[in-house]
């Protein structure tokens with residue numbers, strides 16, 4: 001019966017009442033994977049629509065975290081009572097790369113949280129795995145994050161010209177860890193986006209709450225402070241923070257120029273898994289309810 | 295499910311739970327919890343114990359007043375709304391064009407929206423790219439509008455694009471909710487022809503329409519829904535007749551009143 005040319009969803013589908021439990025996962029994930037192009041294009045088109053008339057808007061995406069990083073840098077330096085020429089640049093670099101990475105995660109969480117309630121018409125008119133919408137937000141967050149890396153590199157290169165004695169490494173093998181850590185951050189962000197997207201369907205002020213959470217989260221993450229200042233059992237604060245291990249690893253790779261410790265790498269992976277498992281469970285077990293509640 | 299059926303609906307009920315007094319916020323939830331109050335909700339039964347078979351290659355029309363549950367039924371067939379009770383079995387690839395229209399992005403061009411709409415309904419990128427031109431041709435918008443932002447479209451043009459996407463996806467089952475009013479006379483004729491083509495290819499169509507003549511012209515059978523119940527099922531002429539009488543008189547025929 002089905003058109004042989006198309007490879008559409010399983011021919012026979014049965015829709016039944018459900019409790020708050022997971023639908024059959026294998027077909028769900030298959031369908032999710034089959035339709036990944038939709039999430040990718042949705043983020044591309046959302047981006048296109050947003051910056052259709054303003055090329056300047058795109059520049060702002062990079063400028064915003066950059067300026068913020070300078071403000072935090074000034075604050076940190078003032079609080080510390082000035083800095084030596086040698087440590088100044090590395091403090092700035094640490095804040096820069098930490099903030100860019102943190103923003104990648106938080107943009108993906110915030111975008112994901114709104115993606116369901118904002119996608120009302122799409123959700124009421126098409127049947128597809130809803131987890132694609134937060135994924136599309138995460139992909140957008142990634143495309144916003146990517147151009148901040150050359151900005152970071154530019155700042156460091158220029159800085160090294162002026163302060164040749166800085167500790168910031170040049171090209172190192174440790175940089176090869178960066179893609180892996182970015183992947184962990186991305187997955188963690190997506191998982192938490194799923195969690196908050198579900199919450200936002202039931203409580204429409206979740207995204208307001210989220211803005212407070214994000215701020216507290218930033219201050220308790222090793223972005224404005226170095227992970228090295230924690231010793232002994234205080235290190236626990238790095239591990240209980242979903243972004244702690246991956247941000248500490250970021251600092252290791254970019255600022256110290258060394259391979260992150262095994263503990264931090266394992267921590268990054270564990271949090272990425274936990275975030276997708278928990279967020280995915282809440283989201284997927286409730287997503288059939290979304291159309292009724294939107 | 296028997297081979298020849300495209301859609302089988304068994305004892306389907308769908309209920310909406312509506313929050314009456316407060317907005318759904320965390321703040322309100324905490325306030326209520328601290329006062330020990332419960333949320334006041336009302337249950338709306340949009341579809342009540344409906345059983346229906348739709349064979350492959352047939353065209354089913356659904357008529358009924360506003361709030362009868364027609365759109366709810368269509369969403370359930372599409373797999374968008376889960377049943378509260380009962381079960382729906384669907385055999386084949388579904389394409390929908392429901393009352394609200396697709397989630398078109400008004401800032402993007404018609405062409406971009408065609409691609410997005412195709413992907414949303416499950417086509418692969420290669421499939422939709424191959425079809426974009428065909429769909430754009432079918433919509434036949436006046437000079438160059440297809441590459442203009444959708445926000446500059448008239449509602450007729452908007453409807454044409456949405457309709458073109460839905461019918462050109464070669465669906466096995468096509469669900470149209472009040473979508474046929476799109477466009478002028480010539481486009482209407484074109485869309486009728488396209489739908490007859492789909493029928494000839496043994497595809498199944500379910501139409502919700504207030505244009506009763508359309509139901510008469512296109513459908514093999516029809517049902518009349520009223521307040522969630524299926525009041526009658528049969529030949530379209532007979533159903534449309536009954537429905538028109540009801541509209542005239544304003545009361546249900548006495549043999550149906552107790553439903």
Ligand SMILES: Nc1ncnc2c1ncn2[C@@H]1O[C@H](COP(=O)(O)OP(=O)(O)O)[C@@H](O)[C@H]1O
Nearest residue numbers: 310312338340359360361362363364365366367
């Ligand atoms: N999203 C919703 N939330 C709560 N109630 C709804 C929702 N959609 C529809 N209803 C209710 O369900 C009933 C049937 O609506 P609908 O299926 O849209 O009817 P029709 O398409 O026949 O006009 C109506 O009483 C309507 O108020």
Ligand SMILES: [Mg+2]
Nearest residue numbers: 364365366393
């Ligand atoms: Mg309707």
